[in-house]
Amino acid sequence: MSGLMLLDTPSLYFRAFFGVPESVKAPDGTPVNAVRGLIDMIARLVSDRSPERLVCCMDADWRPAFRVEALPSYKAHRVADDGGDQTPDPLSAQLPIIDAVLAAFGLPVAGVAGYEADDVIGTLAVRGAEHGPVDVVTGDRDLFQLVDDARGPVKILYTARGIRNLQIMGEKEVSDKYGIPGRGYGDYATLRGDPSDGLPGVPGVGDKTAAALVTRFGSLEGILAALDAGTTDGFPAGARRRMSEARDYLTAAETVVRVVTDIDDPVLAGLDDRLPSTPKDPAALVELADRWNLSSPVNRLLNALAPS
Numbered sequence: 001m002s003g004l005m006l007l008d009t010p011s012l013y014f015r016a017f018f019g020v021p022e023s024v025k026a027p028d029g030t031p032v033n034a035v036r037g038l039i040d041m042i043a044r045l046v047s048d049r050s051p052e053r054l055v056c057c058m059d060a061d062w063r064p065a066f067r068v069e070a071l072p073s074y075k076a077h078r079v080a081d082d083g084g085d086q087t088p089d090p091l092s093a094q095l096p097i098i099d100a101v102l103a104a105f106g107l108p109v110a111g112v113a114g115y116e117a118d119d120v121i122g123t124l125a126v127r128g129a130e131h132g133p134v135d136v137v138t139g140d141r142d143l144f145q146l147v148d149d150a151r152g153p154v155k156i157l158y159t160a161r162g163i164r165n166l167q168i169m170g171e172k173e174v175s176d177k178y179g180i181p182g183r184g185y186g187d188y189a190t191l192r193g194d195p196s197d198g199l200p201g202v203p204g205v206g207d208k209t210a211a212a213l214v215t216r217f218g219s220l221e222g223i224l225a226a227l228d229a230g231t232t233d234g235f236p237a238g239a240r241r242r243m244s245e246a247r248d249y250l251t252a253a254e255t256v257v258r259v260v261t262d263i264d265d266p267v268l269a270g271l272d273d274r275l276p277s278t279p280k281d282p283a284a285l286v287e288l289a290d291r292w293n294l295s296s297p298v299n300r301l302l303n304a305l306a307p308s
Contacts, residue, residue: 003132003152004273005051006121009109010059011139013038013098015159017091026292031090035097039297041163042107045137046275046304049157053128053273056102057120058111065114070255073198101288105301106280108273112265122146122259123268129154137166142197145186145259147171179211187220190253199253202246209236213243220254277307 016037024033046054062085063075080086087095102109110120121136121143128134129152136143139159148154149171156169167173171182180188191210193201205213216234217223226234227243235243243250279285279302289298 003052003134004124004128005045005049005054005135005137006124006128007042007045007054007056008117008121008136008138008140008143009038009056009098010062010117011159012041012137013094014091015139016041017088017094019162022090024293030093030292032094032097032292032294034091034094035101035292036294036297038098039101039294039301043297043301043304044163045157046301049135051135051275054108054275055120055124055271055273056107056109057117057124058109059117060111060113060115062116064116064119067256070252071199071249073200074256076198078198097288097292101285101294101298104279104281104285104288105305106276106278108271108275110267110271112263112267115260115263118143119260119263120268122261123263124271124273125152125154126261127268128152128273141185142189142194142257143259144169144174145183145257146261147174147182147185149182178207180214181218184214184219186257186259187214187223190220190250190257197256199256200249202242202249204242205239209239212236213239220250224250275305277305 013034017034020033020037022031022033024031024036026032063079067074078086110124111117112120118140121138125134125136125146129148132152134152134154135157136146136154137157137159143156146154147156147170153170158167158169161167174180174185175182178185178188188210189199191202191205191213192207193199213223213235217226223243224247227240227247232240285298289295
């Protein structure tokens, strides 16, 4: 049994949308593949992991102003012609259904204006680790920076291989996979770059050099301090020059990559994260299940939530 489970909900419903055939539709022809897939994922997670508390974390802002101001390229390639994101229309149509189903179940949901789901997760993970284990369910490697074997502990349940084949990532697993200090993934990603987020990285610095630098200096802050101190020892050939030339980028990218862990907002301060054993609005849940062809996944989640 885990204490607190934090769901990177956008990551999960995108995975469901692309993993469940779009031919799965409601009686009126509306695709419901993402809705059904998400409900089934939550049911599986609750059944397998038995969390005492759970929060469906949401993006209130998928491209926060503070990150774009620091690095204009941040997710710029995902901006649609209308200025929004490039969420496929068949998925966009399902988002209100997802919201309604989660509300009818009474599953705790949290999103904070001006922040991404990652930041909500970061804040709740740090807060929750004071009281027990925290599992973060995501397909986003950026959240590897939250792993903490000492507090909680905080583990990442990485979904790259599917919900049935979760990779449990703690500090040791991150260190073994990337050759970096367990909590150093954010600094590592900053150095090598991440095209999926519009993060260019330092030119000429790949995985091995990034890992060597983070391991040697402990963090991006340590690397920059070494540059300021004129230190040459510990920098692979040519790396010190590349770091110096990329100083402005590194300063900006730190703001972009670092997950916020101290959001101060009433939404989180008053959050009741207890996992419900019965639906909050049974009548609404029945109506949603009938209307959107969701009876099977809804029943699976009801069974998972029911006290044993």
